[in-house]
Amino acid sequence: xxxxxxxxxxxxxxxxxxxxxxxxxxxxxxxxxxxxxxxxxxxxxxxxxxxxxxxxxxxxxxxxxxxxxxxxxxxxxxxxxxxxxxxxxxxxxxxxxxxxxxxxxxxxxxxxxxxx
Numbered sequence: 149x150x151x152x153x154x155x156x157x158x159x160x161x162x163x164x165x166x167x168x169x170x171x172x173x174x175x176x177x178x179x180x181x182x183x184x185x186x187x188x189x190x191x192x193x194x195x196x197x198x199x200x201x202x203x204x205x206x207x208x209x210x211x212x213x214x215x216x217x218x219x220x221x222x223x224x225x226x227x228x229x230x231x232x233x234x235x236x237x238x239x240x241x242x243x244x245x246x247x248x249x250x251x252x253x254x255x256x257x258x259x260x261x262x263x264x
Contacts, residue, residue, distance in 0.1 A: 152167045215236075
């Protein structure tokens with residue numbers, strides 16, 4: 149997907165990025181590797197963003213940042229309110245705001261792992 153490649157190009161010097169073309173591919177990566185943060189879209193092939201987020205939680209303690217054009221969608225708001233998603237970022241995203249939210253999400257992941 150072009151958005152994923154753009155994301156990788158913009159941030160590759162800052163982060164070690166693994167890209168998954170679908171929710172199930174993302175879960176497979178999470179089952180086999182430890183990550184600091186998951187950045188997910190709300191809409192993806194094969195499963196809803198909400199379903200993906202609930203399955204992420206069963207792979208490892210990790211903060212999820214959701215980037216979406218549907219920030220006012222009830223399901224997106226529910227994910228944010230419930231705390232299942234660490235942060236929701238609207239599209240079009242801004243480079244610096246993503247850097248800031250990933251830094252905070254990384255701290256959240258560390259805290260989750262320390263609490264285990």
